Amino acid sequence: MDRLIYLDNAATTKTSPEVIEAMRPYFGELFGNPASAYTFAGNINSDVGKAREEIAGFINASADEIYFTSGGSESDNWALKGTAFALKSKGKHIITTVIEHHAILNACNYLERSGFDITYLSVDENGLISLEELKAVIRPDTILISVMFANNEIGTIEPIAEIGRIAHEHGILFHTDAVQAYGHIPIDVKELGIDMLSVSGHKINAPKGIGFLYIRNGIKIEPLIHGGSQERGKRGGTTNVAGIVGLAKATELAAESLEKRAKYERELRDYLIGRIENEIPYALLNGDRSKRLPNNVNFCFRFIEGESMLLLLDQYGICASSGSACTSGSLDPSHVLLAIGRPHEIAHGSLRLTLSEETRKEEIDFTVDTLKHIIERLRSMSPLYEDFIRKKEAGV
Numbered sequence: 001m002d003r004l005i006y007l008d009n010a011a012t013t014k015t016s017p018e019v020i021e022a023m024r025p026y027f028g029e030l031f032g033n034p035a036s037a038y039t040f041a042g043n044i045n046s047d048v049g050k051a052r053e054e055i056a057g058f059i060n061a062s063a064d065e066i067y068f069t070s071g072g073s074e075s076d077n078w079a080l081k082g083t084a085f086a087l088k089s090k091g092k093h094i095i096t097t098v099i100e101h102h103a104i105l106n107a108c109n110y111l112e113r114s115g116f117d118i119t120y121l122s123v124d125e126n127g128l129i130s131l132e133e134l135k136a137v138i139r140p141d142t143i144l145i146s147v148m149f150a151n152n153e154i155g156t157i158e159p160i161a162e163i164g165r166i167a168h169e170h171g172i173l174f175h176t177d178a179v180q181a182y183g184h185i186p187i188d189v190k191e192l193g194i195d196m197l198s199v200s201g202h203k204i205n206a207p208k209g210i211g212f213l214y215i216r217n218g219i220k221i222e223p224l225i226h227g228g229s230q231e232r233g234k235r236g237g238t239t240n241v242a243g244i245v246g247l248a249k250a251t252e253l254a255a256e257s258l259e260k261r262a263k264y265e266r267e268l269r270d271y272l273i274g275r276i277e278n279e280i281p282y283a284l285l286n287g288d289r290s291k292r293l294p295n296n297v298n299f300c301f302r303f304i305e306g307e308s309m310l311l312l313l314d315q316y317g318i319c320a321s322s323g324s325a326c327t328s329g330s331l332d333p334s335h336v337l338l339a340i341g342r343p344h345e346i347a348h349g350s351l352r353l354t355l356s357e358e359t360r361k362e363e364i365d366f367t368v369d370t371l372k373h374i375i376e377r378l379r380s381m382s383p384l385y386e387d388f389i390r391k392k393e394a395g396v
């Protein structure tokens with residue numbers, strides 16, 4: 001295979017040619033700083049304004065509720081630390097979940113070291129939080145609930161509207177990391193009761209290094225990046241014009257095709273899940289079967305080491321991931337797989353395949369055929385597997 005089969009769209013996506021085209025002028029003739037006083041810059045500033053409108057409209061927000069950032073990690077850090085610093089006299093308790101992205105978990109860890117108290121909600125075997133547990137851990141000093149919209153590893157979609165309702169019944173702010181959901185499932189921040197929402201461009205065919213935090217009007221959070229008066233004085237730094245225009249273009253493209261794309265990906269996803277379950281023994285699907293991102297497939301293969309599987313897939317030009325992109329290179333198995341109850345040795349044998357609208361059925365077929373062969377080969381070298389089969393055949 002000299003063609004790449006890219007099945008790692010949860011790690012990053014290809015920037016669309018249309019997005020690159022939309023951005024191009026801002027690297028060339030339209031290079032001005034939108035904060036400058038002359039007409040040349042003013043026109044660029046109004047292009048940024050149009051982009052802001054476009055993005056706001058997509059989530060049913062208003063333009064002045066969109067704050068551009070460098071991406072998902074910054075937005076997550078800002079929502080948590082900005083709220084913590086703004087409301088610390090009201091309370092120091094924050095509720096989140098054990099399956100969040102490290103941008104949330106490590107920001108929480110920092111806040112804990114700074115005197116805040118964090119409660120981490122557990123999840124069930126499908127990765128769903130319990131609303132009963134959420135209600136039970138709310139305290140008078142709880143200032144923020146942060147629960148991700150959809151999980152980046154196992155694709156589980158959390159009950160966002162219900163969490164929003166519970167948060168507001170208790171006068172608590174609700175933030176959601178929607179990096180994996182934005183552009184894949186419809187989001188209406190008003191209907192869902194979301195106060196803050198994090199988005200990253202490079203997960204939806206815009207470039208790396210651009211994203212935004214939606215902050216509902218009326219909410220005051222402390223800035224994270226102090227500097228100039230950009231983003232209405234809340235986030236300093238010269239405006240990333242090309243990135244913003246690119247993110248708006250990617251949003252427009254995602255909005256146009258959302259339903260059709262989700263249907264296409266969901267069918268391909270279910271076909272892939274079906275083939276693996278029917279043709280590869282001892283494969284366990286991770287994540288909820290129905291409350292699941294349209295493009296996410298995640299399995300644990302027993303008696304297999306994830307890294308060896310990735311290396312062998314790579315030899316066939318197949319790009320996949322074992323756990324989160326950020327955790328590969330670490331020896332610990334994914335915190336998400338452990339949280340849904342997979343034992344260490346099984347969690348180590350995980351494989352995440354995330355599709356895009358460009359993924360073809362032939363690529364899926366080639367991937368399953370290759371995977372079958374790789375797994376057979378790896379198991380044939382595994383003493384654990386041999387032992388397991390011997391005992392099974394002896395009926396022990």
Ligand SMILES: *Cc1c(COP(=O)(O)O)cnc(C)c1O
Nearest residue numbers: 071072073101103152179180200
């Ligand atoms: C990728 C990702 C992030 C981080 O976004 P960056 O733009 O890469 O910083 C945060 N949360 C989730 C769920 C993600 O998938």
